Amino acid sequence: MDIxxxxxxxxxxxxxxxxxxxxxxxxxxxxAKGKLTARERIDLLLDKDSFEEIDAFVVPETQGIEFGKVExxxxxxxxxGHGKINGRMVFIYAQDFTIMGGSLGIVHANKIVKTQEMALxxxxxxxxxxxxxxxxxxxxxxxxxxxxxIFYNIIRSSGIIPQIAVIMGPAAGGAVYSPALMDFVFMTSxxxxxxxxxxxxVKEVLNEDVxxxxxxxxxVHAKKSGxxxxxYDDEENTILGLKKFFSxxxxxxxxxxxxxxxxxxxxxxxxxxxxxxxxxxxxAYDVKEVINNVVDKGSFFEISExxxxxxxxxxxxxxxxxxxxxxxxxxxxxxxxDINSSVKGARFIRFCDCFNIPILxxxxxxxxxxxxxxxxxxxxxxxxxxxxxxxESNVPKITVILRKSYGGAYIVMNSxxxxxxxxxxxxxxxxxxxxxxxxxxxxxxxxxxxxxxxKKLKAKLVKKYREKIANPFVADEKGxxxxxxxxxxxxxxxxxxxxxxxxxxxEAPSRKHGNIPL
Amino acid sequence: xxxxxxxxxxxxxxxKYGFNLPLTxxxxxxxxxxxxxxxxxxxxxxxILWKNRRYPVEISLSRQNKFDILFNYVCYSFTIETxxxxxxxxxxxxxxxxxxxxxxxxxxxxxxxxVLVREGDNINRGEPLLIxxxxxxxxxxxxxxxxxxxxxxxxxxxxxxxxxxxLEIRII
Numbered sequence: 045m046d047i048x049x050x051x052x053x054x055x056x057x058x059x060x061x062x063x064x065x066x067x068x069x070x071x072x073x074x075x076a077k078g079k080l081t082a083r084e085r086i087d088l089l090l091d092k093d094s095f096e097e098i099d100a101f102v103v104p105e106t107q108g109i110e111f112g113k114v115e116x117x118x119x120x121x122x123x124x125g126h127g128k129i130n131g132r133m134v135f136i137y138a139q140d141f142t143i144m145g146g147s148l149g150i151v152h153a154n155k156i157v158k159t160q161e162m163a164l165x166x167x168x169x170x171x172x173x174x175x176x177x178x179x180x181x182x183x184x185x186x187x188x189x190x191x192x193x194i195f196y197n198i199i200r201s202s203g204i205i206p207q208i209a210v211i212m213g214p215a216a217g218g219a220v221y222s223p224a225l226m227d228f229v230f231m232t233s234x235x236x237x238x239x240x241x242x243x244x245x246v247k248e249v250l251n252e253d254v255x256x257x258x259x260x261x262x263x264v265h266a267k268k269s270g271x272x273x274x275x276y277d278d279e280e281n282t283i284l285g286l287k288k289f290f291s292x293x294x295x296x297x298x299x300x301x302x303x304x305x306x307x308x309x310x311x312x313x314x315x316x317x318x319x320x321x322x323x324x325x326x327x328a329y330d331v332k333e334v335i336n337n338v339v340d341k342g343s344f345f346e347i348s349e350x351x352x353x354x355x356x357x358x359x360x361x362x363x364x365x366x367x368x369x370x371x372x373x374x375x376x377x378x379x380x381x382d383i384n385s386s387v388k389g390a391r392f393i394r395f396c397d398c399f400n401i402p403i404l405x406x407x408x409x410x411x412x413x414x415x416x417x418x419x420x421x422x423x424x425x426x427x428x429x430x431x432x433x434x435x436e437s438n439v440p441k442i443t444v445i446l447r448k449s450y451g452g453a454y455i456v457m458n459s460x461x462x463x464x465x466x467x468x469x470x471x472x473x474x475x476x477x478x479x480x481x482x483x484x485x486x487x488x489x490x491x492x493x494x495x496x497x498x499k500k501l502k503a504k505l506v507k508k509y510r511e512k513i514a515n516p517f518v519a520d521e522k523g524x525x526x527x528x529x530x531x532x533x534x535x536x537x538x539x540x541x542x543x544x545x546x547x548x549x550x551e552a553p554s555r556k557h558g559n560i561p562l
Numbered sequence: 563x564x565x566x567x568x569x570x571x572x573x574x575x576x577x578k579y580g581f582n583l584p585l586t587x588x589x590x591x592x593x594x595x596x597x598x599x600x601x602x603x604x605x606x607x608x609x610i611l612w613k614n615r616r617y618p619v620e621i622s623l624s625r626q627n628k629f630d631i632l633f634n635y636v637c638y639s640f641t642i643e644t645x646x647x648x649x650x651x652x653x654x655x656x657x658x659x660x661x662x663x664x665x666x667x668x669x670x671x672x673x674x675x676x677v678l679v680r681e682g683d684n685i686n687r688g689e690p691l692l693i694x695x696x697x698x699x700x701x702x703x704x705x706x707x708x709x710x711x712x713x714x715x716x717x718x719x720x721x722x723x724x725x726x727x728x729l730e731i732r733i734i
Contacts, residue, residue: 078650234654278647281626288626309604326700342624349625377670378699410697415671417724479698 062100062118070142078235079213080279082123082140085173088283089136090127097125098162099155104144105183112182117143120152121176124159126168129290132302135163138173141213145177148219152180153190160197167296169206171286174223175213175236191218198225203398205296210286211236211262211272212279224271227395228289228347231262231272232282238265238272263350270351270388292345292359292366294399301366301401308340308363310535317531321408321446321472328374331356331406334446335369338362338535344369348388354378355385357392359401362539368396371406372457374447381453382413383426390433397437402542405464407457408447410479428561431456435463436558440545444534445469445516445525451478460524465548466541468534469525473516480506480514571648574640578648639687664707664731668722672696676718679729683711691729692716709733 045052066081074081080088086095104120121143126135137156139146156172163170179187198207202225209223210230215238223229223238231238239260246252246259258264265272274289276282294301320333335344339360346358353376360369370389372379396403412418412427434441434456442465443458454475458464469475477483484505485492495501512518519525529537572579588595599611600619609616610633623630627642643651675693679685690702691711709731716728 076653078653276626277641278650280644280647285626307604309602309607326695326698328699328701342621346625374699375701378697378701380670380697410699413670413697415724481698 058101058118065117065119066142074142078278079141079175081142082138082173082175085212085279085283086123086127086136086138088280089171089173089286090129090134091131095125095127095136097123099124099158102151102155104152105150105186109182111184114149114180114182115144119143120149120155121146122148122152122155124155126159126162129287132290132295133166133168134290135159135166135168135170136173137170139176139213141175141177144180146175146213147177147180148187148190149180149183150186150190153187153194157190157193157197160194160201163205164197164201167205167298169208169290169293169295170201172207172209172222172226174209174211174215174219176219177214178217178219188218191222194222195225198222202227203297206293206399208286208289210282211238212282214238216240216242228273229265229271230274230276230282230286230289231265232279233262233275233277235279237261266348266350268351270348270384273348275350288345289359292361293401297398297400299400301399304361304364306364308343308361310337310339310341312536312539313532314338314535315532317534321470321531323472325447325474328378330375331371331373331379331408331446334406335360335371338538339367339369340364347392352382352384352388354380354382355389357388360404362535362542365542366401367542368392368401368403369406370403372409374408377413378410379408379448380410380413381427381430381456382418383421383423386423386426386430386456390429393430393433393437397433397439400439402440402545403437403442403458404538405441405443405458407443407445407449407454409450409453409457410448411451411453425561427452427456431462432558432560434458436560438463438548438550438552440465440542440548442466442538442541442545443468444529444538445473445475447472447474448479449473449475460526465545466527467525468527468529468537468541469516469519470531470534471516471528472531473519473525473528474510474514475516475519475525476509476514480509483509483513569645571643571645572640573643573648573651574638662733663712664705664709664733666691666703666705666728666731668694668724668726668728669701669703670694670696671723672701672721674716674718674720674722674728675700677714677716677729679711679714681711681714685709685711685731694722694728703728705731707731707733 071081101118102120103116104114106114122137122139124137126133137159160170201207207226208228209226211223212232213236220238220240237256237260243254243256243259246254262272262275266275274285276285314337316337320329322329339362343361344358348357354373356371356373358369359366393403412423441458460467484502488505492498492501516525516528520528570581570583588597601611602608606616608619610619620632622632630637630639672694675695677692678690685705687705687708689705691705692703694701694703712730712732714729
């Protein structure tokens with residue numbers, strides 16, 4: 045081909061025009077806000093030179109626009125394509141705030157839809173880098189239809205490929221539902237926010253003053269609403285966090301999670317585990333110490349760290365294989381199950397179940413949180429979600445009871461009859477219908493009322509109850525526990541047990557889908 | 563990995579320490595240069611090798627760019643910043659409003675067993691402030707910030723309900 049000829053030259057000119065679209069002023073403006081441009085984000089996320097763009101030269105819809113105007117440019121404010129993260133294929137779409145505020149018009153939406161369809165067909169994860177002003181008002185209802193198609197595709201792909209949203213700028217109005225429908229949401233502090241109705245509307249309708257940050261900033265969503273699973277201080281770390289997260293999950297629902305080869309310095313027999321749980325059951329401890337002394341060194345990666353902290357969720361590895369970990373955290377609210385922690389746990393279990401990630405549960409739970417607030421807000425149905433999720437999941441499930449395991453909470457936390465494959469207990473475990481104080485008060489109400497020294501009698505009865513009932517041996521003898529294990533040997537036992545379960549196969553009953561109490 | 567030097571900063575209590583990756587392995591004390599080796603192995607964990615002696619380093623928390631490191635019985639909390647993220651941090655610090663007081667509220671209904679601080683006390687992040695008994699468990703309430711206790715609103719044996727104000731801290 046004649047490279048000085050007309051056709052080749054216009055081909056080259058077009059590429060130059062696309063590059064010129066990202067003028068220095070626009071880039072600087074984005075940098076001044078502490079944000080990166082869409083292209084810089086993609087370069088950070090993907091392996092060097094692995095990105096292949098699709099539909100770079102589409103132009104926005106300008107027909108039939110009667111209100112406002114649409115500037116002509118290439119790409120319509122979103123960069124779509126595919127590339128590799130540590131050698132594994134992903135599809136990606138990154139909204140470009142420098143072009144019409146990243147607003148979503150019909151062409152922009154069609155590009156995203158095309159990417160989603162390709163990702164689903166190829167069984168590769170999809171990552172959305174969101175930085176958009178919302179629907180393009182000039183295009184009217186067409187842009188809304190665009191949103192609807194995107195949502196539809198997310199739901200079609202849900203549970204087949206992992207879908208991850210990274211919020212790096214505004215996401216307002218209906219646009220927030222695409223991250224909400226996806227599996228995990230990453231946010232960058234101070235420069236990203238999500239809300240259905242913005243501060244202006246709040247002011248107009250409710251006459252309340254609230255800032256962007258206080259209404260829907262990263263911190264709010266990480267701590268209070270639980271919408272954001274991961275938040276980081278800046279975009280570079282957000283993307284690095286995403287890359288790390290990515291190393292734990294498989295590419296689709298028929299693949300197993302990747303096995304990481306390499307050193308792990310956690311000894312299979314670890315005496316440190318003997319020193320963590322205090323004998324006095326009124327004393328708290330940090331369950332993360334237990335986790336870190338069981339999983340491969342440095343492999344524990346927590347999810348929703350700041351939300352409903354009484355239940356810990358996260359990924360870890362045992363000999364390089366990913367497991368999902370759920371643990372009651374006695375250090376926070378005594379490790380109680382409440383509405384938020386139940387919902388957090390249930391959603392995490394369902395993700396693990398979709399993507400063949402075995403589940404390990406560390407249990408030390410005093411029960412469900414009592415109180416008017418909880419009951420009136422529906423702890424019954426929210427707690428049922430956790431129960432449902434555990435029973436429904438058919439990936440390998442192992443429970444280790446560290447200490448308290450009482451009542452309804454015992455049942456919910458993956459007990460044997462809910463489908464737990466292996467249920468271990470440490471010698472410190474207390475498994476019973478209720479705690480000693482409560483049980484004694486009910487069973488010996490009359491005796492206690494008539495006694496001359498009820499305090500002394502109660503203490504005596506509590507001691508007796510602990511010896512006779514609140515221990516792991518009764519459950520062990522009746523077969524509700526598979527084995528009482530030496531805490532030091534926990535890792536070794538778990539590795540063997542997960543190995544046994546690696547080919548577990550359970551036929552799910554034939555039905556459209558169950559009816560989880562939403 | 564390409565052998566390319568990358569400039570990074572460690573931020574410790576608003577002090578900035580620049581270093582290069584890969585680590586240059588020498589530091590200057592006075593006029594003399596010393597060679598320092600950071601190592602990790604199965605037997606000893608992570609340690610610094612200096613003048614043929616091992617000094618163990620325990621990484622008690624690592625969360626992306628935030629680290630808590632235990633060394634010589636002192637805990638150092640710091641963040642690692644790249645030149646771009648450092649600029650962003652400085653820009654955001656400027657735009658942030660004045661720091662407000664930190665109000666510690668009861669996380670759940672319960673009874674205060676013991677108050678461990680008094681008005682005017684200087685406290686660091688992570689230090690226990692009081693012990694709250696709830697769900698038959700003694701919960702330590704730790705300070706989320708560095709600061710000075712400005713008011714204590716509860717004593718031992720005070721019953722509290724959720725969101726009762728326990729104490730206030732002025733952030734420093």
